[in-house]
Amino acid sequence: MxxxxxxxxxxxxxxxxxxxxxxxxxxxxxxxxxxxxxxxxxxxxxxxxxxxxxxxxxxxxxxxxxxxxxxxxxxxxxxxxxxxxxxxxxxxxxxxxxxxxxxxxxxxxxxxxxxxxxxxxxxxxxxxxxxxxxxxxxxxxxxxxxxxxxxxxxxxxxxxxxxxxxxxxxxxxxxxxxxxxxxxxxxxxxxxxxxxxxxxYTRQQKMQVMIVTSRPKSVIDSIQNHMRRGITIVNDVEGAYHHDDKTLLITVISRYEQNELHDAMEESDPVAFVSISENVQIWGRFYEQAL
Known part of the structure; x- marks a missing residue:
């Protein structure tokens, strides 16, 4: 090693x-x-x-x-x-x-x-x-x-x-x-x-990610294995079409990490609904890799 x-x-x-x-x-x-x-x-x-x-x-x-x-x-x-x-x-x-x-x-x-x-x-x-x-x-x-x-x-x-x-x-x-x-x-x-x-240079461009999934634990584990990001969990979310029970996950990534997010979602829940909003403003702590 x-x-x-x-x-x-x-x-x-x-x-x-x-x-x-x-x-x-x-x-x-x-x-x-x-x-x-x-x-x-x-x-x-x-x-x-x-x-x-x-x-x-x-x-x-x-x-x-x-x-x-x-x-x-x-x-x-x-x-x-x-x-x-x-x-x-x-x-x-x-x-x-x-x-x-x-x-x-x-x-x-x-x-x-x-x-x-x-x-x-x-x-x-x-x-x-x-x-x-x-x-x-x-x-x-x-x-x-x-x-x-x-x-x-x-x-x-x-x-x-x-x-x-x-x-x-x-x-x-x-x-x-x-x-x-x-x-x-x-x-x-x-x-x-x-x-x-x-x-x-895309590290400084922040993106808010909202994920609607029925496999929250798998998605969270996969994202945190690929990148160092905190995730907010909103339980008891209901889909309007089939009325299935879902979980809403919210996180913020840099544009540089977009491919890593895609790989994490392919591994954990390929059918999850993922919404990404660009150019968000961040207040509070946001981990940036040391130089």
């Missing part, structure tokens, strides 16, 4: 490292093929690195590349993550940022188009896919993610407002430097990035 656990752990580590490398390739493609030719700024620390690099090239006697600035600006975040979130999490975040810095520098920029709308849409889509893939595999891409996770771990609250303010600053900077139309193009890129990331 210990040998199997070691093999699984090594496989998991290899998968995370591979995902970090794939993310690095995607963000470098977004940067070198779309954002830089289109004069589009990314979100978060990546956008800040672009902004500082642009300002240095214009007003300072020296220049620092976006790739190097991306690493330098993330360095304090590594220290915060190591102390407040976890060592394994920090190692893979470090890998993602280092790989990104290397690949942004290594991949030769190619100007496919300078149309800012095309560059905003495709750059945002490519980066959003990479970021969502990384988050889905338990890897942070650094920057504001680390601040958000630290605050959420300590207070249970998200920092959506801080993210909005920070990215608004990036958009305004694009307007001042390249002209106000580019502020709107950068905002479009941020929107596309967020939408694609949400499509790929």
């Amino acid at each position: 210990d040998d199997l656990q070691q093999i699984f752990k090594k496989h998991s580590y290899a998968a995370k490292a591979s995902t970090a490398f794939i993310y690095a390739i995607l963000v470098s493609v977004a940067m070198n093929f779309f954002w830089t030719p289109g004069k589009i700024y990314a979100s978060g620390i990546t956008g800040l690195a672009q902004l500082v690099s642009t300002l240095l090239s214009r007003y300072a006697p020296f220049q620092i590349s976006t790739a190097l600035l991306l690493f330098l600006l993330n360095t304090p975040m590594f220290v915060l993550a190591w102390n407040k979130i976890g060592h394994r999490f920090t190692v893979f975040t470090f890998l993602a940022v280092v790989f990104s810095s290397i690949m942004i520098k290594a991949i030769t920029p190619v100007t496919l188009t300078t149309d800012p709308i095309i560059c905003a849409i495709f750059g945002g889509a490519v980066n959003g896919f990479g970021t969502g893939l990384a988050l889905r595999n338990g890897i942070s891409t650094g920057g504001l993610d680390i601040i958000g996770l630290t605050i959420k771990k300590k207070t249970g609250k998200s920092i959506g407002t801080i993210n909005i303010i920070f990215n608004a600053f990036i958009v305004l900077a694009a307007g001042f430097i390249y002209g106000w139309p580019y502020a709107f193009y950068s905002a479009l890129g941020l929107f596309v990035n967020a939408r694609v990331m949400d499509m790929v």
Whole structure:
């Protein structure tokens, strides 16, 4: 058993490292093929690195590349993550940022188009896919993610407002430097990035599940074997068609767990009636797997 656990752990580590490398390739493609030719700024620390690099090239006697600035600006975040979130999490975040810095520098920029709308849409889509893939595999891409996770771990609250303010600053900077139309193009890129990331990273999307079954114990056991979820039981439920005695089970899962729920229902009660409501708001405790 210990040998199997070691093999699984090594496989998991290899998968995370591979995902970090794939993310690095995607963000470098977004940067070198779309954002830089289109004069589009990314979100978060990546956008800040672009902004500082642009300002240095214009007003300072020296220049620092976006790739190097991306690493330098993330360095304090590594220290915060190591102390407040976890060592394994920090190692893979470090890998993602280092790989990104290397690949942004290594991949030769190619100007496919300078149309800012095309560059905003495709750059945002490519980066959003990479970021969502990384988050889905338990890897942070650094920057504001680390601040958000630290605050959420300590207070249970998200920092959506801080993210909005920070990215608004990036958009305004694009307007001042390249002209106000580019502020709107950068905002479009941020929107596309967020939408694609949400499509790929589904752990944060909550779904309420209502199950009407005549085999409640079997269903409960199967669900809890597949995933760690609490279930509310409502007894003495009656079906209106045949007037059979039923039990109503209510739980909340993430969209990421939808396939596991389907497998659990196939095992325990394939004929149960299952209703799923998306985008529910949760108050109270909801288990999330540790990073």
